[in-house]
Amino acid sequence: MLAEIITIGDEILIGQIVDTNSAWMAEKLNHAGIRVKQISSVSDNREHILAALAEAATRADIILITGGLGPTKDDITKKTLADYFNVGMVLNDAALENVTRIFEKYNRPLLEVNRKQAEVPSNCDVILNKNGTAPGMWFNSDGKIYVSMPGVPFEMKYMVEEEVIPKLKAKLKLPVIIHKTLLTVGEGESFLAEKIADIEDSLPPNIKLAYLPKLGQVRLRLSADGDDAALLQQAVDLYATKLVERVGQSVVAEEDIPLEKVVLNLMAGQGLTLSVAESCTGGYISHLITQHAGSSQVFLGGVVSYSNQLKQSILGVKTDTLNDNGAVSEQTVREMVEGALRNFSSDYAVAVTGIAGPDGGIPEKPVGTVWIAVANANKTVIKKFTFGNKRLQNIERSAVWVFFMLITLLKEYKK
Amino acid sequence: MLAEIITIGDEILIGQIVDTNSAWMAEKLNHAGIRVKQISSVSDNREHILAALAEAATRADIILITGGLGPTKDDITKKTLADYFNVGMVLNDAALENVTRIFEKYNRPLLEVNRKQAEVPSNCDVILNKNGTAPGMWFNSDGKIYVSMPGVPFEMKYMVEEEVIPKLKAKLKLPVIIHKTLLTVGEGESFLAEKIADIEDSLPPNIKLAYLPKLGQVRLRLSADGDDAALLQQAVDLYATKLVERVGQSVVAEEDIPLEKVVLNLMAGQGLTLSVAESCTGGYISHLITQHAGSSQVFLGGVVSYSNQLKQSILGVKTDTLNDNGAVSEQTVREMVEGALRNFSSDYAVAVTGIAGPDGGIPEKPVGTVWIAVANANKTVIKKFTFGNKRLQNIERSAVWVFFMLITLLKEYKK
Structure with a gap:
C-alpha cells in the first residue's frame, strides 16, 4: 500500500519554515505498514495544488495533505479540493460547533472568517479538530483515499494518531514492515560499511540496510517487508545481532532512540x-x-x-x-x-x-x-x-x- | 526563474530524519531571486529518481538535488544521474585528490569505496567538497541546470553558498523578490487577520501577505516581485508600516529573526x-x-x-x-x-x-x-x-x- 504526502504552503517553498510534519507522518505510516512513495511540498496556488493531487493519485493509494486550511486569504486548500472533486461547499454542523466551543472557551468573538472554517467540500467526512478550529477532511474518490489536515503540527498529529491511522487500518489489509535500528557513535559511515560489507552482502532481498549519518553518529537501519511479522522480526534480529557483534562497543543502542x-x-x-x-x-x-x-x-x-x-x-x-x-x-x-x-x-x-x-x-x-x-x-x-x-x-x-x-x-x- | 528541489533518501520517506536541507536551500534561492516551485523527496530507487528528475524538468529551469552520494551501497544518485543523461562514469582527479587529502588528515586508510567517491558522470563539472568526500556535480542539459550535492547539511550548505548561488547569479538574469517579515507574539492568526483585513485588501497584485503561525507567535510576511528592487522595497516598507501601526505592540520585530x-x-x-x-x-x-x-x-x-x-x-x-x-x-x-x-x-x-x-x-x-x-x-x-x-x-x-x-x-x- 503506497501513500504520498503533500504539504501545502508558500512558507515552506521560501524556506521560512522547515516541514517537520512530513517526517512525522511518514514514520507513523511506515509503522502501520504503509510505504511513503513521495513527499511533495507545493505552493498556495490553485493550479499547482490540483496538479500535485493528480500526480500523487497516479502513484499512490492514500494521499495525505497538510496545510492551507487557516482562516486567512492565503489558505486555499479547501476550495481547491472542492474543485478537484468537482463538488460544492457545505456548512458542517459538527465543525461549526467545534469552532464555536473553542472561541467561547477563550472568550473571543466568533468572526465571520472563523465561521467559514466550518465549511467543507460536500463529498468529505469531517475529522473533528480537538486542538484547533480547522476541520480535517477525509475523501474517498476513484478508489483512492485523500485526507486533508491542518499544517499546525499538534492539530495534525492528533488527527493522524487518533483518527486517520486507525481508520486506515480498519479499511485496508496492510503488509508488514519491520525496522530495527542500531545507534553507533564515534565511527565514520565508510569505516562501518567496510567493516560489515560481508554481512550486508549476505542479506536476503527483502531485508535492506541503510546508513543514516548525523554529526558523530551513524544509525544502521535494517528494514524487512513481507507478510509474517514474527518471521520478519526473527530475521531482522538475527542480522542485527551479527552487526552488533562485528561493530562492537560503538553500538550504544539497539533501538531507534536519541x-x-x-x-x-x-x-x-x-x-x-x-x-x-x-x-x-x-x-x-x-x-x-x-x-x-x-x-x-x-x-x-x-x-x-x-x-x-x-x-x-x-x-x-x-x-x-x-x-x-x-x-x-x-x-x-x-x-x-x-x-x-x-x-x-x-x-x-x-x-x-x-x-x-x-x-x-x-x-x-x-x-x-x-x-x-x-x-x-x-x-x-x-x-x-x-x-x-x-x-x-x-x-x-x-x-x-x-x-x-x-x-x-x-x-x-x-x- | 523557477527551481525545484529533490531530496533523495529512504530515511526521509520513512520519517527517520527531517529534511531541513530543503528549507535552507529554498531560502537561499529566494534571496537570489529564484522561486522554488516544488520540493520533492523520493526514495533511493533508480526508477523513482529518474521519474522525479524528468518531472522536475517539465516545471523548472534549475533542479537542485541532495542526498544519495555516500560511499555505501544504498546511495545510487550518481549512477542514476549518469543513466538520466545517458553518459558513462569517469574518475575525477581533483575529487580524488580531495578524498585522499581528507583521509590523510584523519589518518585513515583510503578504502576502495572512498576512491569510488571520486567517480562522476562524464558530462558534469565537479564542485569540490571542502567539508567531505563526496563531490558535488553541476550539469547543463537541454537548457536546464541540474546540481547534485551531498545530503549532509554542512557539506551541502558550503557548496550552495560558495559555489552554486554565485554561479547561478553569474549565468542567469534573475528577477527581484523582496520579503519583509513582522514578528508578532501573543495574538491569534484570525484575530490579526480581522484587524488588518482592509490593509490586506488594498495590497497591489504583486505584493502578497502570508500568515505564518507558530506556537504563540505569528509572522506576517509581505512578498513582492518585480524588476526594480528600490521601488519594491519602498512599497513593501509602506505596507509594513501600516501593519505595524495597526497591530501595535504585539509586533516585536520588523525582520525575520527568532x-x-x-x-x-x-x-x-x-x-x-x-x-x-x-x-x-x-x-x-x-x-x-x-x-x-x-x-x-x-x-x-x-x-x-x-x-x-x-x-x-x-x-x-x-x-x-x-x-x-x-x-x-x-x-x-x-x-x-x-x-x-x-x-x-x-x-x-x-x-x-x-x-x-x-x-x-x-x-x-x-x-x-x-x-x-x-x-x-x-x-x-x-x-x-x-x-x-x-x-x-x-x-x-x-x-x-x-x-x-x-x-x-x-x-x-x-x-
Missing part, C-alpha cells in the same frame, strides 16, 4: 542521578535530557556557566586555575565536573568548556577546541576535541561526545 | 546582561540564547534547577517557600528570579517553574501550569499560564512568553 535517551535509560535503570556543568554548549545538553518525560528521575539540574564568575561561584573553579590555564582547559573542565558532582550531589556529572565560535579562537586554542569531562565518585575522564568552525555543529558534536563518554563510563561501572 | 534574537539585539544595544533560572524549561531558554554567536556579550549564564535542592542552594529559594507553596508557585518563581539577579549579578533575569508533563499534575496545579517571572533591579513581573498537556509544547510556549515578557519589560525601561 542518544541522550540511551543515557537516561541506563541511569534510570540503576537509580543513578546526573548533573551538568555547561559552558560552550549553553544549556543544550540539559535541554536534550529534559525534553524527555521522566527525565527528572535522573536529572537533578545543572549550571550554564557562560561567565567565569559563575564557574567560580557555583562550581568552585579556582581563580588561579582560570588565570593560569584559561576557561578552556583540562584543569578548568576537571574543576567544573568535580564541582558539579560535589555541589549538586549527583552520582554522575558531565562538564564541557570550549570555544563554539565563530569568534573567540586564539592560535593555541582555535575555534572548535572543546574539553569534555565525565565523572563519578571514583573516576574522572577528560578528553580534548578539536571540532570545526561552525558554532551549532560544535555545540551538537560536543553533546554527542558528552553522552558517548558518559555511556562508556556508565558501562564500566555498571552494577 | 524571538530570542530580538532579546539579544535589544540588550546588546544597551549593554545589558541577562541570567536565567529554569526549572520546567530545562535549559531550553539558555540553549535558544546561546545558539547565537555573540550571545556571551549579553548572557552570563544560569541554572537549570530541576531539583528543589538546586533551587535552594544556587538561587536561595527558602525552604519555607517550597514547603508552604510548592515549587510551582508565585512565591517560588519570585525567589528564583530575584535569586538569579542577586547571585549572578545580571541587569535582568528570568525564571520559569511549572509542570511540563505528561506526569506530575495535581487538581489545583494541572499539567501545563507555568509561572514565569522577569525582573530588573527596579521591577519584577510575574504571570501564571495554563498551557496544555504536551511536554515539548509547554516548554516551547513557556520560552515564547519568557521572551515576550522580557521584551515588554526591556521596552518599558529603555534608556
Whole structure:
C-alpha cells in the first residue's frame, strides 16, 4: 500500500519554515505498514495544488495533505479540493460547533472568517479538530483515499494518531514492515560499511540496510517487508545481532532512540542521578535530557556557566586555575565536573568548556577546541576535541561526545 | 526563474530524519531571486529518481538535488544521474585528490569505496567538497541546470553558498523578490487577520501577505516581485508600516529573526546582561540564547534547577517557600528570579517553574501550569499560564512568553 504526502504552503517553498510534519507522518505510516512513495511540498496556488493531487493519485493509494486550511486569504486548500472533486461547499454542523466551543472557551468573538472554517467540500467526512478550529477532511474518490489536515503540527498529529491511522487500518489489509535500528557513535559511515560489507552482502532481498549519518553518529537501519511479522522480526534480529557483534562497543543502542535517551535509560535503570556543568554548549545538553518525560528521575539540574564568575561561584573553579590555564582547559573542565558532582550531589556529572565560535579562537586554542569531562565518585575522564568552525555543529558534536563518554563510563561501572 | 528541489533518501520517506536541507536551500534561492516551485523527496530507487528528475524538468529551469552520494551501497544518485543523461562514469582527479587529502588528515586508510567517491558522470563539472568526500556535480542539459550535492547539511550548505548561488547569479538574469517579515507574539492568526483585513485588501497584485503561525507567535510576511528592487522595497516598507501601526505592540520585530534574537539585539544595544533560572524549561531558554554567536556579550549564564535542592542552594529559594507553596508557585518563581539577579549579578533575569508533563499534575496545579517571572533591579513581573498537556509544547510556549515578557519589560525601561 503506497501513500504520498503533500504539504501545502508558500512558507515552506521560501524556506521560512522547515516541514517537520512530513517526517512525522511518514514514520507513523511506515509503522502501520504503509510505504511513503513521495513527499511533495507545493505552493498556495490553485493550479499547482490540483496538479500535485493528480500526480500523487497516479502513484499512490492514500494521499495525505497538510496545510492551507487557516482562516486567512492565503489558505486555499479547501476550495481547491472542492474543485478537484468537482463538488460544492457545505456548512458542517459538527465543525461549526467545534469552532464555536473553542472561541467561547477563550472568550473571543466568533468572526465571520472563523465561521467559514466550518465549511467543507460536500463529498468529505469531517475529522473533528480537538486542538484547533480547522476541520480535517477525509475523501474517498476513484478508489483512492485523500485526507486533508491542518499544517499546525499538534492539530495534525492528533488527527493522524487518533483518527486517520486507525481508520486506515480498519479499511485496508496492510503488509508488514519491520525496522530495527542500531545507534553507533564515534565511527565514520565508510569505516562501518567496510567493516560489515560481508554481512550486508549476505542479506536476503527483502531485508535492506541503510546508513543514516548525523554529526558523530551513524544509525544502521535494517528494514524487512513481507507478510509474517514474527518471521520478519526473527530475521531482522538475527542480522542485527551479527552487526552488533562485528561493530562492537560503538553500538550504544539497539533501538531507534536519541542518544541522550540511551543515557537516561541506563541511569534510570540503576537509580543513578546526573548533573551538568555547561559552558560552550549553553544549556543544550540539559535541554536534550529534559525534553524527555521522566527525565527528572535522573536529572537533578545543572549550571550554564557562560561567565567565569559563575564557574567560580557555583562550581568552585579556582581563580588561579582560570588565570593560569584559561576557561578552556583540562584543569578548568576537571574543576567544573568535580564541582558539579560535589555541589549538586549527583552520582554522575558531565562538564564541557570550549570555544563554539565563530569568534573567540586564539592560535593555541582555535575555534572548535572543546574539553569534555565525565565523572563519578571514583573516576574522572577528560578528553580534548578539536571540532570545526561552525558554532551549532560544535555545540551538537560536543553533546554527542558528552553522552558517548558518559555511556562508556556508565558501562564500566555498571552494577 | 523557477527551481525545484529533490531530496533523495529512504530515511526521509520513512520519517527517520527531517529534511531541513530543503528549507535552507529554498531560502537561499529566494534571496537570489529564484522561486522554488516544488520540493520533492523520493526514495533511493533508480526508477523513482529518474521519474522525479524528468518531472522536475517539465516545471523548472534549475533542479537542485541532495542526498544519495555516500560511499555505501544504498546511495545510487550518481549512477542514476549518469543513466538520466545517458553518459558513462569517469574518475575525477581533483575529487580524488580531495578524498585522499581528507583521509590523510584523519589518518585513515583510503578504502576502495572512498576512491569510488571520486567517480562522476562524464558530462558534469565537479564542485569540490571542502567539508567531505563526496563531490558535488553541476550539469547543463537541454537548457536546464541540474546540481547534485551531498545530503549532509554542512557539506551541502558550503557548496550552495560558495559555489552554486554565485554561479547561478553569474549565468542567469534573475528577477527581484523582496520579503519583509513582522514578528508578532501573543495574538491569534484570525484575530490579526480581522484587524488588518482592509490593509490586506488594498495590497497591489504583486505584493502578497502570508500568515505564518507558530506556537504563540505569528509572522506576517509581505512578498513582492518585480524588476526594480528600490521601488519594491519602498512599497513593501509602506505596507509594513501600516501593519505595524495597526497591530501595535504585539509586533516585536520588523525582520525575520527568532524571538530570542530580538532579546539579544535589544540588550546588546544597551549593554545589558541577562541570567536565567529554569526549572520546567530545562535549559531550553539558555540553549535558544546561546545558539547565537555573540550571545556571551549579553548572557552570563544560569541554572537549570530541576531539583528543589538546586533551587535552594544556587538561587536561595527558602525552604519555607517550597514547603508552604510548592515549587510551582508565585512565591517560588519570585525567589528564583530575584535569586538569579542577586547571585549572578545580571541587569535582568528570568525564571520559569511549572509542570511540563505528561506526569506530575495535581487538581489545583494541572499539567501545563507555568509561572514565569522577569525582573530588573527596579521591577519584577510575574504571570501564571495554563498551557496544555504536551511536554515539548509547554516548554516551547513557556520560552515564547519568557521572551515576550522580557521584551515588554526591556521596552518599558529603555534608556
